Amino acid sequence: MKLTKEKKPKKNKSKLQQRNRRQRVGAGLFLAPSLIGVFTFFILPFFVVIYYSVVDNPITANFVGFENFVKVFNNGAFKLAAGNTLHFSFIAVPLAVVLSLILAAMLDKKIPFRSQFRTFFLTPMMVPVASIVLIVQVMVDMNGSVNEFLSRFGVKAIDWFKSDYAQWVVVLLFLWKNLGYNMILFLSALESIPRDIIEVAEMESANNWQIFWNIKIRYLSPTILFVTILSLINSFKIFREVFLLTSGYPYDPLYFLQTFMNNMFGSLDYQKLSTAAIIMALAMIVIIGALFLVENHFGKDVEE
């Protein structure tokens, strides 16, 4: 009697261990295809990219420390591209966050045709930019309809892509494409805010602005962070649009980091490519990390 009592748990334990091990091996097998792919195409070559960024060239491979980084930082084209990209992101990302939040707040009200509006706002993301490029050309060309429209008010025609407003045209295109997507994120976040808190605030006769600023914004802060990161990533995809509209050597304000990288591929300068890729990766990590810290600080009190 005593013996079996002792034996039973032991047997169970070994069975549990066996099962655990089987689960672990199984999980590994399921992960294998993806791991192999990610390691071969992204992670392992990235170490080579790091290696390339600290040697003088792949053949002689002399270690040069940070020389490549200094060179890239002093490179005129890189400086121009980095400056333009930062400038663009600083305008486009906050605008995308604020405007999509406004759109979501509008659709959060009980307005007629709500679901139709949602569909309309979302349609641009399904449309390949290549299809829209022609219309954009018709609109913002020197002889285009925007200039024609402005000329009625006595504004002189300008070539938008070769003017100081060139980036603004791209900002508009970016907003056109991304607002709907961000709006969906905000819309579902707004819906998930507990109603009773807002009702209590209303009973305490808080006005709409107070409710928005003191309650809703705090519940929205994780979503705001997410939308900001997403818009930042998407702002890097704008190269497609710019390239389709202006090709590889655009007017200066439209020379983005993406254009720079693309032209580096053309000249196969591995050192510059690798170094620039690492700088971009580090910059992204630093910016996103900083955003996380800000959100952590700001949204702390609603987490629990």
Next chain:
Amino acid sequence: MSKKHATISARKKKELIKIGLITIVAAVFAVIFLTPIVLTITNSFMSQTEINANYGAIFARNDKGGKIFISEAVHLKFFPDMVSFSQYITVLFKSPEYLFKFWNSVILVAPIVVFQLLVALFAAYGFTRAKGKLKEIVFFSYIILMLMPYQVTLVPNYLVSKWLHLIDTRWAIWLPGIASPFAVYLLTKFMRRIPTSYIEAAQIDGAGEWQIFRKICVPLCKSCLYSVAILVFIDYWNMVEQPLILLSDTEMHPLSVFLSQINTGETGLAFAVATIYMIPGLLVFLYGEDYLVEGIMYQGGIKG
């Protein structure tokens, strides 16, 4: 009593005006969002002469010699004077190169969508079942990878494709696309939501890992799979960077790249091709809008 009644109806009136104003603003946004799409479609039903008459000043100027220069002014027209299918007839029957490029797009995108999802399904299950710190580290590196702009990940992709002699073949686009961590991330987030009691119950009934995967996890992930498929499709249907850098043979380029290079004398054709290129996206949208919206929400981590 009557005073109270009056204030209520005044408030109601104010509320009604507010709703009306919001609806009008939403309608304005809807018009802005839809105009480029509508214009592209309606313009594709114009004959080349009508296109030249309307936009000659824009597109002829780019053409050397300006042989089709017809009018100085540009008229952005919503509806053609005469509906003409001539552009479509040319695209579909007379010049096969456009259809050929369309087919290129399909060949490039379809395998990526199918196999990325398949690999990601396995990997998501692996991540759900695996335990320990190593798994956390690997999953975190997937997230970091996902946040990187194409311009960063293209460098390692390019290096590997070069070593494996894949440059200028479709494999250079397929393989990194299939290995991309995006779908893994979304599906894992979704699968982790499956209650462990389901899996434990199956284990007690003697189901192996494969059976749990096949009979429990995959069926429960169905809607999420559709959502992710739509998001992956949109991303790759739009691709511009990868073919430009990895495929020097323009014969293999997808329509997204080719559209921007269409001869300026064939603007009418370009509108028709642009419309055809939009169709798959719009169809997917029409049938899968709810899945798409859900997919965006999974991504935001608000739902799922």
